[in-house]
Amino acid sequence: MTGEPEPIADSARPSSGLPAVQAAIEETGAAGFVHVGGRADADLRYLTRVDGPDREMAVVFLPGDADHEPEAVYCVPRDVVGAVSVFEERADPPDIAHRVVSRNPTTATGQQVRAILAERHQATGDDRTLLVPRQLPHDTAVFLQQAGYELQSTAAITTARATKTPVERDCLRTVQAAATAGMARAEAVLATSEPADEGLTLDGRPLTAERLRRRIDAELVSVGVSPAANTRITASTAASAPLPAGEPIRLQVAPRGPHGYHGSLTRTLAVDSEGGWERRGFIAAEAGLQAAVRQLEPGVDVSTVEGEAVAEVGAYGFAVASDDPSTRARATAVVHGVGLSAYEPPASGTESELHSGSVVAVETGVDDPTRGAIRLGTLFELSEEGVETLVEYPYSLSPVDRLDTD
Amino acid sequence: MTGEPEPIADSARPSSGLPAVQAAIEETGAAGFVHVGGRADADLRYLTRVDGPDREMAVVFLPGDADHEPEAVYCVPRDVVGAVSVFEERADPPDIAHRVVSRNPTTATGQQVRAILAERHQATGDDRTLLVPRQLPHDTAVFLQQAGYELQSTAAITTARATKTPVERDCLRTVQAAATAGMARAEAVLATSEPADEGLTLDGRPLTAERLRRRIDAELVSVGVSPAANTRITASTAASAPLPAGEPIRLQVAPRGPHGYHGSLTRTLAVDSEGGWERRGFIAAEAGLQAAVRQLEPGVDVSTVEGEAVAEVGAYGFAVASDDPSTRARATAVVHGVGLSAYEPPASGTESELHSGSVVAVETGVDDPTRGAIRLGTLFELSEEGVETLVEYPYSLSPVDRLDTD
Known part of the structure; x- marks a missing residue:
């Protein structure tokens, strides 16, 4: 910093x-x-x-x-x-x-x-x-x-x-912009980290999930929002162990910004990924997100959007039913409202209908029982003009330092 | 940073x-x-x-x-x-x-x-x-x-x-230590700020309450606790205006730490104070805090502690009754429990009794209708060994840079 x-x-x-x-x-x-x-x-x-x-x-x-x-x-x-x-x-x-x-x-x-x-x-x-x-x-x-x-x-x-006014959507856009700043900090840290035998290091010291979380949260408060104890970093390693090289690291931020509204941004990054499983999962998750977005329109219910996204992810070779007896990685998709609560109606898994003024988080990905989880997600708004990503942020499995200085 | x-x-x-x-x-x-x-x-x-x-x-x-x-x-x-x-x-x-x-x-x-x-x-x-x-x-x-x-x-x-176990008191001590780190950051920032005609500046730019709050909160998250939207900086100026030189600036931090416990630390600082009113208020607040501590023992109720502290502050020439018709600055004292909530029983203004295992925030000071507020406060624990300040932090009206580097 x-x-x-x-x-x-x-x-x-x-x-x-x-x-x-x-x-x-x-x-x-x-x-x-x-x-x-x-x-x-x-x-x-x-x-x-x-x-x-x-x-x-x-x-x-x-x-x-x-x-x-x-x-x-x-x-x-x-x-x-x-x-x-x-x-x-x-x-x-x-x-x-x-x-x-x-x-x-x-x-x-x-x-x-x-x-x-x-x-x-x-x-x-x-x-x-x-x-x-x-x-x-x-x-x-x-x-x-x-x-x-x-x-x-x-x-x-x-x-x-459940129906956000234009001013409320401005609040959501503002905090989501802060969420992207937090994510850019995470990417910059991971891009400058060094893979070692025991996992990633930064400035010669182990880069743990906990240390990365503190860096993200410091960025969030520096730009003026509260991390709201919602920053989560998930990998195959414990929070106090170095993050793994070559394996997916899931990052979720959902800060609380001006006037209490929440952002929601999820990415999965891998340092020195050799491709293979996590690359396929990443592409599937991105396709799932796009499939969900095509479904987002007034009158469609949340379960339908989730179902379409899961089907699309599954088309890349992942299991789609929870009772699939195989040990294959499983496709997942979650859609829910975001506003003064980080999770509010319309609720995932329900027949709640979307409408003009809805702002929803969409998160898609795959869960592998042994290799971890891939997730991509962001906020979308439905308005008279159609569906729009609230704040764009690039999709990349390999971390890229998008900041001028670090 | x-x-x-x-x-x-x-x-x-x-x-x-x-x-x-x-x-x-x-x-x-x-x-x-x-x-x-x-x-x-x-x-x-x-x-x-x-x-x-x-x-x-x-x-x-x-x-x-x-x-x-x-x-x-x-x-x-x-x-x-x-x-x-x-x-x-x-x-x-x-x-x-x-x-x-x-x-x-x-x-x-x-x-x-x-x-x-x-x-x-x-x-x-x-x-x-x-x-x-x-x-x-x-x-x-x-x-x-x-x-x-x-x-x-x-x-x-x-x-x-309301009765904290030894492990809970450790959680409280841990987060209170983080609160002192946040306060030390605030002092360091204020000690290096420059007074100008329009108020304080830092690195050539206006030092607003909002900017100082972000610096404190960045310190809190960097040491691993959540600011919990409880960092408050109060002065005679608006949050977006430069902080005043020569006038009291009240700083309150109450972060949430490991396992959900809260700290609570309050100080009042003045850059280039000329003494006079705020110096007298500061000395009175410190004496009020000491008077409160002398009262903290099992079986005494919260209102009694508050009353003694107010009387002590008042002895320095401040009004003690809310119906005092004068426009003099008024003595205040608040005592309440702190734990998983930043404010919990025993509640201020009640006859709730203290007991061994109580951890309370004590905050004393004066309110002047035109010149602002002076407040000093910290956490105390009551145990078999008596009363103890949970984590010591120096009392000073003039900010001192206590950090090695800034």
Whole structure:
């Protein structure tokens, strides 16, 4: 590492997902919406667009009525520096009121949510159904049920999150660009590594998976994104042993970038490959990826795309059925949504349909029980203009130093 | 940045928290325990000790009976490379059976948990109470209740997590050592920065909070820990503006290290400080920290420690009550547990008692409405031997380059 890489450009902040909740309330006539969660809860992030404190907080949405404007209430820990002020500055969406309530550490969040609801509901004979995401904490649910509310799980947020707005796609493009920077660092390190009897070395010291991972992660944070503990390097050797020469090394990065969106990039590299098995697997994986892309269009379901990709990989001489009794390497393909979660709907192995606004990771490859795994993958967006790779990155089995300096 | 920093030494893996669940079941006579959560769920991590996939998974514990050994069942997504095999290799604790069930992506996790329970419970007239953590997802709770189970929230995991074993304290020491490496990098950068009219510069370019954060985070990942999006740099200027000369810059790092444990280190630095207000605030914060440490002993509650520290800081001429009508800078002190979560019980502002095995972050300082904030903080452990700073790091308002090279 020399100098500081230029950070990636920041993206605009996407707008709040509260309108999806508001629409679900209008549709169902529910009395409100409640969610409680921690910083890692992607639905909460979608509603607030704030990288909140490492603590529990609540969002309560109350629709407008004759006496009230529609209102979002944020119940946040009072002792977290800045947490309250971040929420006090909110005005998104602009047509609803936003209010912050300090969360008291000695009282359960669910009890405090009940008190917020009681301000609005004690005097009225409203419908007492509340919409909640399916992962609402059980204790909050019990507090609300004890107050006479019926809880109805809503998929409104999950559904809304599956269609990325242009601003969200910009966030995804930005973090995916950072992912390619991390991968380019990995390639540069591997291209300058030296094969020895015990495996690869770099600067005279063993190049372990763990050491390579640290180099990739340092690049990711230097360009301004979080590795999100998602950088994985897989080879036939242990994480603390030198990486093997002449064998496939699988690299996966899925950093988290501005506003919480994830990238996803997978490559397989081999230093001093003699061709043969891994070369054939690599070509098959690339063909599988292309076959998948040809299938990516609105109305097609994820399982169909996976099936076509597996068939294409299999055409290169790999097993396609999980019950294939042979010990041949097996073709694989996984397609799933990527956004505020590194893995979100549409889920692999389901009949979830793709649509305009879907952003999916596609990963294809082969698994050999003894020789390891080959995987190639990246992000694709479906829009009015068709299918596009979010950020291009070259495909090569042999590592190439694509950086000016190392 | 020159070269690669030496990574911190890894820690041994702490043992599974399942015995705490087992004890709670024996005590209550419950039919089993269920938890469902994602990778960020610290209770799940405590039970499995696996940094699981970015996806929902379940842990079911069934006590032994006349026909069965006690058994832990892990329901994990089948399409996550390695996830199933990681759990198949488990044998902790050794006196119970461990079993892995592939989670089907087309069926709700709660339904699959119900099927796991039905294997054991259909033929018996057992007590049908299940212990669950309070954050069990609402939809799983509904699936279990529909099958006739009564759910009883258990605090067994929370309670067990609050007492750190010697191995857990090693994990905390390891990541806290990495936190000090990140702080030393920040100091080195600030010590070599140049004050200019518009603020600090480094290598001729503006030194913004964001740029300094990237440098700290690069150091953290280079020594092998995750910044966990917890590195915060706060000054009177915006993140994208040059950091101010002569004014306090607050730096907080709370990386996540081996086996998921967090560090916590806070310092306040000022480049070319002229003394005066920030010097007095710094001395007061340091005295507040010492006052807090004198209070740290088994049986004392968190609020008491905070109160004593605030009083000590206040003795240096700062306001101590939140309703103080003056515009004076205000004394603050926060004490809370740190472990698999960066913030966990005992919680600040509560009457939770400290005990042998507690590891707490103590942070003291002053907030001035116009001149900014001063904060000093670190981790302390309470053990049979008394109170100890987990990892020492010098206190200095002026940045000192403590690294050999930069």
